[in-house]
Amino acid sequence: MEKKLSIETRINHSDYVPPAGFRSYAEPMYRGSTVLFKNLKELRERSWMSREGYSYGLHGTPTTFTLEAQLAEIEGGNHTLLTPSGLSAISVVDLGLLKTGDDVLIPDDAYRPNQDMGHWLASQFGISVRFYDPMVGAGIANLIQENTKLIWTEVPGSITMEVPDLPAISQVAHEKGVLVALDNTWSAGLVYDGFAHGADIIVHALTKYQGGSSDLLMGAVIVREKALFERIGLAYQRLGIGVNADDVARVLRSLPTMKLRFEHSGASSLVVADWLQTRPEIDRILHPAYPDCTGHEFFKRDFTGTGGLFSFLFKEQYTGEQIDRFIESLELFGLGFSWGGTHSLAVPYAISNKRIGWHFPHRHVVRLYIGMEDTKDLIADLEQALQKL
Ligand SMILES: Cc1ncc(COP(=O)(O)O)c(C=O)c1O
Known part of the structure; x- marks a missing residue:
């Protein structure tokens, strides 16, 4: 570029090209x-759905394509869409696959905003939404109607941690031509295939273990079939949802250590749960790896390891007020939503009396996420809080 251009122009049009050949472990x-095109032909032939080239920042950069490929690799899928949160991964699947007059089935222990999205689809879009007992198994056959297009599953369910028989649900669904979407966030795709x-469609809240530090929000939709990718991809493109490059880079940085963090969290959760089980105040541990957890037999059959998020129930004599006091007495456990980071968290939940398939007398559930702290310190914290009951 000729130096007669003014400084304002020159600093906007630098012609410096760094030398090729730089190698590093950092992406x-x-x-x-x-996105700049070489010529008009390239500009006119661009395709917003293609992963073979670039068209616009919203539709992908080398950074987003790299994360998409790594997530597909973890799940054994072929196509990934990155979304701004786990919840938007759920809603883009609904919007891509459902239309007015269709029917969708959602388990009654699904992540609450997934259920709320169902209510919205019903009230605003004329889509029939029905909630089902997560332990229905092959009995899902009795719920499938002519217009049923999609069945949501979550393994295990949020908060109450039921482990459903996904192979049984999927087999029946596929015999009847219905798609199965799985929220696989709990396992991070590491211990549940x-x-x-x-599943035909897998969604993740990358906000959890993939982000790993409680400092970003992101989600993903992963599929094997190109046709499904294109159907969900059209909704994705039309909604104009994309992700922030800095956040994608953070997830790429966390991913190589995810398995170690996940395993540590899972192993520590068993140590904490084992201790809780010995306490006279506690009725049962709702951890998929524990026999007391509904669907534990499917956990044993289908999982290859465990995550660190679980719940437990106090004995019936303890009131909601006492349980709140226990939660507020915790000093190391943070009080807040989400999980999968380095810090342990505790949240109390009240199970609605409309909940389908809830067989336990107590409706006050405490959910714990076990982070990277020493379990001895976490147990000491739980112990001092139990004394405040
Ligand atoms: C099982 C599950 N799915 C989806 C989500 C939504 O993720 P996000 O917070 O990124 O929207 C969450 C968040 O807690 C979750 O627990």
């Missing part, structure tokens, strides 16, 4: 809304 990070157990 390079590309930011960009505008969603596609092998029959």
